[in-house]
């Protein structure tokens with residue numbers, strides 16, 4: 001089977017690796033750099049906490065487990081860090097909701113540990129305990145984070161070396177002709193690729209009209225990430241306080257995300273690391289990590305979060321056409337390694353995954369000519 005994967009972010013790379021491993025002849029076509037879209041600037045926290053409904057929670061847990069399996073498969077997976085993560089809320093009015101979520105997560109089999117402030121001080125001595133006050137603290141031991149660019153590079157290299165996949169960067173796909181038995185994919189450069197199945201992994205671009213195929217309705221939004229200079233801090237685990245997320249990003253750098261900062265940035269583009277948004281990020285971190293200095297922010301980047309319009313994963317055969325599959329999701333860093341395997345099972349091996357039953361494209365796209373199909 002010839003498979004063309006469009007998009008080489010963390011989802012396209014996972015799909016390419018697993019479909020090649022399943023025996024398909026795989027071609028990956030990427031408009032820009034490998035993992036240069038959302039995967040290039042993602043907080044990349046592997047987690048399922050708070051995710052609902054239960055089928056979506058289960059998909060995220062499957063992703064977390066698949067990261068562990070993939071690490072074992074590679075022997076050395078420099079992209080994956082299962083460090084656990086810490087969570088507390090500074091305002092007492094949020095404590096009941098935290099307890100309720102923790103109870104639900106435990107009931108669904110998720111690892112939740114309530115820890116004391118002294119235990120937190122042992123785990124992360126640089127966190128200023130006075131910033132925590134009396135807040136209850138949760139440690140989630142199964143959570144971690146990923147370097148999505150290293151992940152994508154590692155999987156695409158393996159797909160090339162082990163199973164002869166081919167990867168074409170800087171080649172935007174312009175049209176897809178699904179009318180015949182052989183599908184024809186054309187790029188803006190004039191290159192033409194033939195396939196039995198085309199898999200759309202274009203993330204937040206999935207709602208753009210690609211000539212010849214239906215698009216997926218998206219409600220993507222802007223995410224803002226701050227990156228510090230190397231900081232003399234020994235922080236090992238990510239922490240989540242209110243709407244602030246902080247984690248190590250390698251070589252002493254910290255990555256900072258704050259939802260209320262996302263909300264004030266109207267458009268994509270690099271922001272001034274000395275500007276207003278930078279001030280909001282750095283001030284928030286300094287309350288918890290005094291080692292961070294006011295001028296420590298090196299860069300601020302913005303990216304689009306790919307979010308299907310009902311906020312859930314979209315994975316399956318696209319209705320009304322043949323040989324066209326879509327794999328688009330938020331929480332894609334968490335879900336990617338599982339989704340890659342599930343897509344390979346459905347596309348190459350012909351095994352339908354019940355775990356994807358709630359996430360099919362037919363909830364968005366009417367089946368004019370019957371359900372989508374393999375070919």
Ligand SMILES: Cc1cc2nc3c(=O)[nH]c(=O)nc-3n(C[C@H](O)[C@H](O)[C@H](O)COP(=O)(O)OP(=O)(O)OC[C@H]3O[C@@H](n4cnc5c(N)ncnc54)[C@H](O)[C@@H]3O)c2cc1C
Nearest residue numbers: 007009010011031037038039042045173203223331332334
């Ligand atoms: C700020 C932020 C924080 C996040 N935090 C988390 C988190 O903590 N945990 C988590 O699990 N997820 C998180 N996410 C979401 C996660 O990053 C995404 O779900 C994931 O990166 C999506 O991967 P993707 O491969 O689908 O998309 P992308 O990485 O965007 O890749 C899509 C690719 O398709 C290519 N493409 C588009 N159109 C074409 C075309 N016509 N032809 C060829 N190629 C094309 C693009 O160039 C791009 O490289 C976050 C996202 C953001 C922005």
